[in-house]
Amino acid sequence: MENTETGKAVRTTCPYCGVGCGVIATPDGNGGATIAGDTEHPANFGRLCSKGSALGETLALETRLLHPEIDGQRVTWDAALDHVSSRISDIKEEHGPGSIAFYLSGQLLTEDYYVANKLAKGFIGTPHVDTNSRLCMSSSVAGHKRAFGADIVPQCYDDLELADLIVLVGSNAAWCHPILYQRIQVARAERGVRVVVIDPRRTATCEGADLHLPIEPGKDSVLWNGLLVHLADKGLVDWRFIGDHTEGFPEALAEARGQAGSIASIAIETGLNGIDIETFFSWWSEAPKVVSCYSQGVNQSAQGTDKVNAIINCHLATGRIGKIGSGPLSLTGQPNAMGGREVGGLANMLAAHMGFSPADRSRVSRFWQAPNLITDEGLKAVQMFDAIADGRIKALWVMGTNPAVSLPQADYVRAALCKLELFVVSENVVSNDTAAEAGVRLPAAAWGEKDGTVTNSERRISRQRKFLPLAGEARPDWWILSEVAKRLGYERYFAFESVSDIFREHASLSHFENGGTRPFDLGVLTDLSPASYDQLAPVQWPISQPGASGTERLFGEGGFATPNGRARFVTVRMPKLAAEVNEAWPFVLNTGRVRDQWHTMTRTGLSPRLWRHISEPFVEVHPSDAETMGLVQGQLAEVETASGKAVLRTLINEGQAPGSIFAPIHWSGQNSSAGRIGALVHPFTDPVSGQPEAKATPARISPLGVAYYGVVLSRVVPQIDDLAYWARSATSFGWTTHIALREGPTDWGAWSKTFMPDGEQVSFEDPSSNLFRVATLNSGRLEAVAYFASKPELPSLAWLASIFERTDLTANDRRSVLAGRPIEGLADEGDIICVCFQVGAHRIREAIRSGCNSVEDIGCALRAGTNCGSCVPELRRLLSDATSVSLDAAE
Incomplete structure (x- = not known):
């Protein structure tokens, strides 16, 4: 299943979390593919979550970086590579190798990671190589x-x-x-x-x-x-x-x-x-x-x-x-966080799970024939960007990650990037908060075009196979790195012709002078032919013999990797909090993920259906805290810490502990006015691991004073100036943009014409209720609709997608659009609960009222919860809520 021709199914691996699910992708011949779970992969046995199921909706090229650029101008690959290698040489000569840094990603394949680590730590001679895995594992x-x-x-x-x-x-x-x-x-x-x-x-x-x-x-x-x-x-x-x-x-x-x-x-x-x-x-x-x-x-x-x-x-x-x-x-956060650790992608590791002991350094140096092998560990992520801010690091190469959003004190990080003498990004999107600051942008292969391996949370190595041709002038990360290495004079050591060459070298290093002393040993894979590598089935290291599926469990009978073979109990002392709440900062800010989005949404944000569950940055607040702070459901709130501010939609939730607030990490400057939660997170780190504290930042929260709340649904992105807030999400027909106005316009009709598209405009205004609604039609087709109110109580939106799909609106359709609700012949799903099958809360509640008494009943009636199952907890909650209402009514 390795052919990239139309209709030929290819076995590959999902690019999201560390579960490492197997995927079968079938190219459609038009740059897309149908996606299904691989029933033979032992991580998922055919099941995919909502994100994995929607991978086929993220393959379009509209947001792709397709050509090398220097200072915003398109250049040839030769010009870009010559520039990068020349500047690295100059900066190394003037400031030393320690003035150069690499910031890598758990999105890279193991082979990409290996080449980056070898080039930086063995040949350029900089120890400052770290990865966004520092932030998760x-x-x-x-x-x-x-x-x-x-x-x-x-x-x-x-x-x-x-x-x-x-x-x-x-x-x-x-x-x-x-x-x-x-x-x-x-x-x-x-x-x-x-x-x-x-x-x-x-x-x-x-x-x-x-x-x-x-x-x-x-x-x-x-x-x-x-x-x-x-x-x-x-x-x-x-x-x-x-x-x-x-x-x-x-x-x-x-x-x-x-x-x-x-x-x-x-x-x-x-x-x-x-x-x-x-x-x-x-x-x-x-x-x-x-x-x-x-x-x-x-x-x-x-x-x-x-x-x-x-x-x-x-x-x-x-x-x-x-x-x-x-x-x-x-449970690992990223698809190849473990693979990156295997090749030494962290600043405190060398390669193949080896460290900086004299024996390990000697072994790696001799194997690589490295002229400039580093002697000790480098700066970890947070400290690396401190060194950029104070000028110690002059050159930075970021690959496949978005630190201007994801790192703590993200505003400080973004400002630090502007101080670099050389800032290179290898990226597959034309714009994100980090790439916007880069002087050199190199187009990297995206999922679907990449070939190599990843390792999941259970030590299982799986092949990621390409099923699409490289887009534009995009190239694999390992190729880009190797070409720079050759220009730096290291051609002999980076003469890789394929990913199988790199994998064999990686496996050989793991086995070199091992003798069973290091559990990470891929020795039986060192002689894989290109064909055997291409056919490699999922396997768990360590691997004892060729063709084996690997080792499921370790240490059941001892045999630990310490010098004496004994595991160490660690004395764990009373925890000291990095920072505690006080009168100025009375809340603890906790951060995390939402169900249907991934990292900073450069991929999942392309799928309209993944926006249907949650479409705005939000903050969860306990009801008692909301009452104390004067917050109501749906109101905008300003969340502030010592590091920054954000404007978020308030969700009042009894599951949130009093005194604590929660906000998700995914929003960036590309899709929100002030939703970058990394800007709020304080810079404290674990003293051993260097991992940032992202779960307990002292904070305060208060209502944001706005005159009007609004939402605009449009086929094109609306251009509206001087907003108190905006957040944009993709839809099947265009865009949904939630906004807030500091002041209401004196003439709603005239003001709306400044951002609504040209065409027949119909509107409704009720000054007594502070409501204004306006729609634009063109040849009977809805182009845009906008709703405004002085309170955060706006119409349900899910049903409007079907209106945008119509080519000739009826009179009832027009009335429905201005009424903000379906009048006749249209169903209102309400908030989407099941993203896989687009089933909303209204339809689920109706099914419960009609006799569905279990999750299984709902699945049989509506299919909700029968694919990835990630909505099952919410189905249980809706069932529980219905039971509580019934009991209250009976009493």
């Missing part, structure tokens, strides 16, 4: 290395279906890892697996849990230290495993006992209910098989590494590691 990396001696995930996905208890710590898996969440829910339904969620917020994941522990931010390690003490006091530790395979248990237990003396003290420190703590301890202790999954809520913390080790300590103490259905499992 570096605390897990640090925790694994402290406990196991190497960055190794001991478990596999099958354990989620074989466990008796699954603990999701800081993981909204229902939205962020929906395919794994559905596997958990199947096990819960069929085998009675218990699920515990530890999270300050009541998220969609909690709808499928048996216990939710709404812990205070930063206090996870107190709870897990308490569990360690409970296990010891109840005689539930595995003394044989501890004695044979570990060290440091007495010290770790003594520290835990000092801070977790009783259930009551744990409850006070964590903000949890004592009975719930006892229940959690009892379930964890008594379950024969436990999997503890941790994700961003653990990692993105100033105490992230300690949280990871506190969890691992409990598994080591009970010997529940590397066994069927038992062990700690890090």
